[in-house]
Amino acid sequence: MSMNPILEVEALTLSSRANPKLVHNVSFSIGKGETLGLVGESGSGKSLTLRAILGLLPQGIEQTGGQIKSSLSSAMVFQDPRGSLDPLCPVVKQLAEVISYRQGLSRKASHQAALELLEVLGLPLSLRQKDRYPSQLSGGQCQRVVIALALACKPGILLCDEPTTALDVTVQEQIIETISALQQELGFAMVFVTHNLAVASAMCSRLCVMRQGQIVEQGDTLSLLQAPQDAYTQMLINSVLPVPVLEGGEQR
Numbered sequence: 001m002s003m004n005p006i007l008e009v010e011a012l013t014l015s016s017r018a019n020p021k022l023v024h025n026v027s028f029s030i031g032k033g034e035t036l037g038l039v040g041e042s043g044s045g046k047s048l049t050l051r052a053i054l055g056l057l058p059q060g061i062e063q064t065g066g067q068i069k070s071s072l073s074s075a076m077v078f079q080d081p082r083g084s085l086d087p088l089c090p091v092v093k094q095l096a097e098v099i100s101y102r103q104g105l106s107r108k109a110s111h112q113a114a115l116e117l118l119e120v121l122g123l124p125l126s127l128r129q130k131d132r133y134p135s136q137l138s139g140g141q142c143q144r145v146v147i148a149l150a151l152a153c154k155p156g157i158l159l160c161d162e163p164t165t166a167l168d169v170t171v172q173e174q175i176i177e178t179i180s181a182l183q184q185e186l187g188f189a190m191v192f193v194t195h196n197l198a199v200a201s202a203m204c205s206r207l208c209v210m211r212q213g214q215i216v217e218q219g220d221t222l223s224l225l226q227a228p229q230d231a232y233t234q235m236l237i238n239s240v241l242p243v244p245v246l247e248g249g250e251q252r
């Protein structure tokens with residue numbers, strides 16, 4: 001648990017009619033500027049936990065136990081970048097509308113702020129024109145826009161739900177670097193969901209390992225990866241494929 005938490009999730013339980021323990025008794029906290037990773041098998045409740053923090057649970061799912069205390073606002077970067085954007089609205093306009101709504105700026109100032117934010121996110125000038133739509137952007141460029149949309153809310157906590165899963169490996173690395181650099185600059189805390197333990201170890205100071213709706217182990221990232229206490233955590237670490245040894249060469 002963090003010493004001065006800005007987000008405390010205490011004994012969170014999320015239920016649907018079919019399953020009262022989709023997420024069960026989940027507790028963790030994060031401090032200012034800290035990054036906590038949620039890792040674990042598919043369907044273990046990572047995304048639902050993020051959505052509960054955001055206050056946007058899917059229809060049919062309810063919080064039936066525990067509490068979430070947060071002193072700062074949250075914004076979320078979803079898994080599927082293209083699906084997170086309105087295909088019929090120009091990219092700059094989508095961002096300007098969020099800025100206008102969240103920051104109360106005029107139309108002109110919001111447009112200018114949107115252009116600046118897209119530049120910060122590394123979107124080329126050609127794609128920052130007024131008539132550019134999401135379909136004209138690559139997956140990585142869409143994800144940069146989605147991150148810009150989240151940052152337009154000036155969040156104290158950025159909730160990242162596998163933000164690089166839909167992208168190829170080189171673009172994944174660029175996006176991770178961009179998020180890390182922005183965190184350094186802006187100082188937001190993150191809850192970062194990933195299947196990738198290498199990404200988790202690079203991004204997160206602490207990890208929670210989830211299985212079947214529960215946290216089976218949590219702790220400092222290095223200690224947890226080097227000396228996992230729970231059998232499932234050990235299995236998760238062992239399931240990372242080693243880089244094959246090339247004949248006559250050393251393992252890289």
Ligand SMILES: Nc1ncnc2c1ncn2[C@@H]1O[C@H](COP(=O)(O)OP(=O)(O)OP(=O)(O)O)[C@@H](O)[C@H]1O
Nearest residue numbers: 016022041042043044045046047048049058059060
């Ligand atoms: N809208 C929904 N209605 C009913 N059940 C849902 C809904 N969304 C998720 N669930 C169920 O809740 C459980 C947790 O789902 P969640 O999406 O949080 O898993 P996850 O750990 O994020 O998985 P993944 O890594 O595959 O994204 C799963 O059993 C899933 O089927």
